[in-house]
Amino acid sequence: MISFSEALDKILSEVRIYPSEIISLDQTLGRVLGEDITADRDYPPFHRSAMDGFALHSYDYTPNQIYPYHRELPAGMSMDLEPNEKAIRIMTGAPVPDGFDLVIKIEDATLTEFNGQKQVSFSLKEVKPWQNIAKQGEDVKNNQLVLPKGIQIGTSEFSLLASLGKDKVSVVKAPKVHIISTGNEVVPIHQSPLPFQIRDSNSYTITSILSKYKIQPESVTHVPDRDKELTEQIQKGLEADILILSGGVSMGSMDLVPSILLRLGVELLFHKTSIKPGKPIWFGKRKNTIVFGMPGNPFSVQTCSRIFLEPFLRKSHGQSQLPSYKLPYSTTKQKKGALTEFFPARLETTDKTYLTPLAFNGSGDIRAGIFSDGLAIFPSDLSQIQQGDMIEFLPW
Amino acid sequence: MISFSEALDKILSEVRIYPSEIISLDQTLGRVLGEDITADRDYPPFHRSAMDGFALHSYDYTPNQIYPYHRELPAGMSMDLEPNEKAIRIMTGAPVPDGFDLVIKIEDATLTEFNGQKQVSFSLKEVKPWQNIAKQGEDVKNNQLVLPKGIQIGTSEFSLLASLGKDKVSVVKAPKVHIISTGNEVVPIHQSPLPFQIRDSNSYTITSILSKYKIQPESVTHVPDRDKELTEQIQKGLEADILILSGGVSMGSMDLVPSILLRLGVELLFHKTSIKPGKPIWFGKRKNTIVFGMPGNPFSVQTCSRIFLEPFLRKSHGQSQLPSYKLPYSTTKQKKGALTEFFPARLETTDKTYLTPLAFNGSGDIRAGIFSDGLAIFPSDLSQIQQGDMIEFLPW
Known part of the structure; x- marks a missing residue:
C-alpha cells in the first residue's frame, strides 16, 4: 500500500491544465x-497629498513664517502654480502641484487673516521634502x-x-465535474430513510468543496450498487474532466466501483493508501478524465477532498497549494498502527495559539468536522503526540 | 479620541437582530x-457494521473454530437471524442483526467449503463485544x-x-445594505481616469466582505463631493439596514459626509478612533439604520471592514466572532505614536508557524493586503515588536 505522500505525488503528477475565460470583474x-x-499607469498616478493641509516647497519652509494663500485644491482637480505662489490649501488625495514638495497637515497649521488676505503659519521645527506626500509610482510603476x-x-x-x-x-475556466454517490443503503435527502438506510450527504460535501473554487458540478447523481445502472452512470460521468464517486471502493462484495471503472477502460493509478480515514480511495484516469473514487463514510469524503481533491484542483488551476501550519498541540494523543491519521482540530488561543483535537467516533460519525478549523496530521511513524509538540495542521 | 476597543464596543452595542428565512439546503x-x-433519529440509526467481514456473537467466539454460514447482508437491507445461525457475511454500512454483537473483518477470516457448505474461521486470539460496530446512537441521540x-x-x-x-x-436573513463611495477624484472603474483621478475600488472591497456573509448590496453608488447629490443619495441610503460610505469623513473642506449625516438626523456615536489605518471613521445610527462612514483609502476600507463591519455583522447574525490568533513574530518592528496599528501579514512555516509582515506604503497603497493571510495588530502601548514576541493576528 502506498504512503500518503506517494499517493499525493501520483495525484499531482496527473494534473490537467484548464483553459481560461474572460469574465466581468463582478463575477x-x-x-x-x-x-x-x-x-x-504609475500608482499613485501623481504626487498625492496624504493629508488635508497645506502644500508648499520644503526649501521655502521656515517655522512660524507667515504664508499668504488664496487657493484651495480639492481631490479630483489639478492646479498650476501662479508666479510667487508660496502655499495652497490642499486636500487628501489631491495632486501636489509641480513646484511644491511638502504637505503640512491642517492640525499643525495656524490660520489667520490680514487685510482680507488669508494666511497660514506652522510651528513645526523641521520638515522633510516629500513629507505627507505619496510620490508618483512609489507603490507600483507603470507596466x-x-x-x-x-x-x-x-x-x-x-x-x-x-x-x-x-x-x-x-x-x-472551471472544469466539468460529475459527482456520483453510490450505495444501496443511501437515499436522497428529501426521501424518508428506512431504519437501515442513511441519507446521501457525500454529494453535498463534495459540492461544497467545489464551491470554494466556484465550480458548479454538471451533474450530481445517486446510484444504488447495481452493476447495470452504475455502469451506465459511470460511463456518462467519464465525459467530465473530473469524475468523483463516493462509496463502493472497499472490500465488500457490493463494492462494484473498481471493477466497473476498469471494465470501462479507466487506468488504475492507485487503490488504497496508508491513511485514516480514507484508506480505500481509488484513483485513476481515462484520457483527459480524472477519477476519484472516495470511500463512503462522511468524514472520509471530507478528508479525501481536503488532502487530495483540493491539491489537484489548485495545481490544475496554476495555484499554489493551501498552506499547512505547525502549531503546538494542547494535549496528548496516542495511536496504534502505522497509518497517517487526520483528525479534526480547532485553534484555541490563550498565551499563544494551540491546536486542540475535537472528539469524534471515527469516519462514520456524521458530526466529525463540525466546529473544527481544519485537519491535524498524526504522522505515520509516531505513536504519541506530547503536549507542546509542533503538529502539522491543514486549515479548511 | 476613543480607543480601538472602545470603538468596537460602541459598534457591538448597536447590534441589530435580523429575522430568519427558510431556504433550500442547496443555497x-x-x-x-x-x-x-x-x-x-439516533446516529448511527442502527448498529452499523464498520467493516466488510462476518457478524457473529462474541460469547460464541473461539479462535480457529469453524462457523458454517449461508447468508450475506449488504448495506441497505436488514435480516432477522434464523434459528441456530452462528455467522453471516456482512458488508460495511449494513445493520448488524439482533442477536449478534461482533464483526470480524474479512482480512482476518479464512473461508473454506465443506460438502457444499460455506464456512469461515478466524485466528484472532481475542475479540471484544461490539468490535467493529458503530453502535446505534453512539454519535448522536435522537432529538x-x-x-x-x-x-x-x-x-x-x-x-x-x-x-x-x-x-x-x-x-x-441578509440585511439590506447600501454602499456609497464618495470623492471628486474617484471615477467608476469602466471610465478612463484623468491623470489626477483614481478608480473606485472601495465599493468592490466592501461588496467582497459582504459576500463572505452572502449579502448582496441593494445598491452601490458613487457620488462626487457635491452637497446636493450626496444629500439625496445618503437620504436614499438611510432606507437600508446598513449604510456604508467610503471617503469624505476626514478633515478636508470637501469632507461633507459628517455634516450631511447630522443634517439628515443621523445620531453620531463616534467620529475617529486611535487606530491606523482607519482613524477618521465615522459611526452613527438613525432608528434601525446603522451608518459606517469609512475613510477613503483602500487599505483603510479593508481594515475597517475586517475590524468593525465584520464583527457587527457577525453579532447581528448571532454568530461568534472571528477568532484571533497569537503567533510568534518572525522579525522586529518599530512604531512611533500611540495608535493601535494594523498591518498585513502572512503566516510562514518552518519549524513552527510565524507571522511575517508584508511591506506596503501606507493606507493609500493599492497593493496593501495582497498575498496576506490577515491583519497583525501592533498594540497602542508598544513601540517595538521583537522577534519571537506573540502577536495578535486576525485572519481574513
Missing part, C-alpha cells in the same frame, strides 16, 4: 487569475507585474483589480 | 443558521442538539444537514 471573487496583471496568474481572487485582489480598471478579467 | 453554504438543529443557531454553514455543517435530511433550513 471574479473566488476565481483564479488566468493572466498576469500589470499596472496600467509592473502586480498580480501573477494563479492567484485566487480575494478581497485585496478584487479591490486591486478595480483600482487598475480591469472590468474584464481572464480567469481559469 | 445555505456560507449562510448563518437561524434555528437550532436537532437529530431526527439531541447537533448544530446551534448562529453557526455559519461550511462544508461539515452542510454535510451534516444533508445527513439529517434538512432540505429546508432556517437562516438569518
Whole structure:
C-alpha cells in the first residue's frame, strides 16, 4: 500500500491544465487569475497629498513664517502654480502641484487673516521634502507585474483589480465535474430513510468543496450498487474532466466501483493508501478524465477532498497549494498502527495559539468536522503526540 | 479620541437582530443558521457494521473454530437471524442483526467449503463485544442538539444537514445594505481616469466582505463631493439596514459626509478612533439604520471592514466572532505614536508557524493586503515588536 505522500505525488503528477475565460470583474471573487496583471499607469498616478493641509516647497519652509494663500485644491482637480505662489490649501488625495514638495497637515497649521488676505503659519521645527506626500509610482510603476496568474481572487485582489480598471478579467475556466454517490443503503435527502438506510450527504460535501473554487458540478447523481445502472452512470460521468464517486471502493462484495471503472477502460493509478480515514480511495484516469473514487463514510469524503481533491484542483488551476501550519498541540494523543491519521482540530488561543483535537467516533460519525478549523496530521511513524509538540495542521 | 476597543464596543452595542428565512439546503453554504438543529433519529440509526467481514456473537467466539454460514447482508437491507445461525457475511454500512454483537473483518477470516457448505474461521486470539460496530446512537441521540443557531454553514455543517435530511433550513436573513463611495477624484472603474483621478475600488472591497456573509448590496453608488447629490443619495441610503460610505469623513473642506449625516438626523456615536489605518471613521445610527462612514483609502476600507463591519455583522447574525490568533513574530518592528496599528501579514512555516509582515506604503497603497493571510495588530502601548514576541493576528 502506498504512503500518503506517494499517493499525493501520483495525484499531482496527473494534473490537467484548464483553459481560461474572460469574465466581468463582478463575477471574479473566488476565481483564479488566468493572466498576469500589470499596472496600467504609475500608482499613485501623481504626487498625492496624504493629508488635508497645506502644500508648499520644503526649501521655502521656515517655522512660524507667515504664508499668504488664496487657493484651495480639492481631490479630483489639478492646479498650476501662479508666479510667487508660496502655499495652497490642499486636500487628501489631491495632486501636489509641480513646484511644491511638502504637505503640512491642517492640525499643525495656524490660520489667520490680514487685510482680507488669508494666511497660514506652522510651528513645526523641521520638515522633510516629500513629507505627507505619496510620490508618483512609489507603490507600483507603470507596466509592473502586480498580480501573477494563479492567484485566487480575494478581497485585496478584487479591490486591486478595480483600482487598475480591469472590468474584464481572464480567469481559469472551471472544469466539468460529475459527482456520483453510490450505495444501496443511501437515499436522497428529501426521501424518508428506512431504519437501515442513511441519507446521501457525500454529494453535498463534495459540492461544497467545489464551491470554494466556484465550480458548479454538471451533474450530481445517486446510484444504488447495481452493476447495470452504475455502469451506465459511470460511463456518462467519464465525459467530465473530473469524475468523483463516493462509496463502493472497499472490500465488500457490493463494492462494484473498481471493477466497473476498469471494465470501462479507466487506468488504475492507485487503490488504497496508508491513511485514516480514507484508506480505500481509488484513483485513476481515462484520457483527459480524472477519477476519484472516495470511500463512503462522511468524514472520509471530507478528508479525501481536503488532502487530495483540493491539491489537484489548485495545481490544475496554476495555484499554489493551501498552506499547512505547525502549531503546538494542547494535549496528548496516542495511536496504534502505522497509518497517517487526520483528525479534526480547532485553534484555541490563550498565551499563544494551540491546536486542540475535537472528539469524534471515527469516519462514520456524521458530526466529525463540525466546529473544527481544519485537519491535524498524526504522522505515520509516531505513536504519541506530547503536549507542546509542533503538529502539522491543514486549515479548511 | 476613543480607543480601538472602545470603538468596537460602541459598534457591538448597536447590534441589530435580523429575522430568519427558510431556504433550500442547496443555497445555505456560507449562510448563518437561524434555528437550532436537532437529530431526527439516533446516529448511527442502527448498529452499523464498520467493516466488510462476518457478524457473529462474541460469547460464541473461539479462535480457529469453524462457523458454517449461508447468508450475506449488504448495506441497505436488514435480516432477522434464523434459528441456530452462528455467522453471516456482512458488508460495511449494513445493520448488524439482533442477536449478534461482533464483526470480524474479512482480512482476518479464512473461508473454506465443506460438502457444499460455506464456512469461515478466524485466528484472532481475542475479540471484544461490539468490535467493529458503530453502535446505534453512539454519535448522536435522537432529538439531541447537533448544530446551534448562529453557526455559519461550511462544508461539515452542510454535510451534516444533508445527513439529517434538512432540505429546508432556517437562516438569518441578509440585511439590506447600501454602499456609497464618495470623492471628486474617484471615477467608476469602466471610465478612463484623468491623470489626477483614481478608480473606485472601495465599493468592490466592501461588496467582497459582504459576500463572505452572502449579502448582496441593494445598491452601490458613487457620488462626487457635491452637497446636493450626496444629500439625496445618503437620504436614499438611510432606507437600508446598513449604510456604508467610503471617503469624505476626514478633515478636508470637501469632507461633507459628517455634516450631511447630522443634517439628515443621523445620531453620531463616534467620529475617529486611535487606530491606523482607519482613524477618521465615522459611526452613527438613525432608528434601525446603522451608518459606517469609512475613510477613503483602500487599505483603510479593508481594515475597517475586517475590524468593525465584520464583527457587527457577525453579532447581528448571532454568530461568534472571528477568532484571533497569537503567533510568534518572525522579525522586529518599530512604531512611533500611540495608535493601535494594523498591518498585513502572512503566516510562514518552518519549524513552527510565524507571522511575517508584508511591506506596503501606507493606507493609500493599492497593493496593501495582497498575498496576506490577515491583519497583525501592533498594540497602542508598544513601540517595538521583537522577534519571537506573540502577536495578535486576525485572519481574513
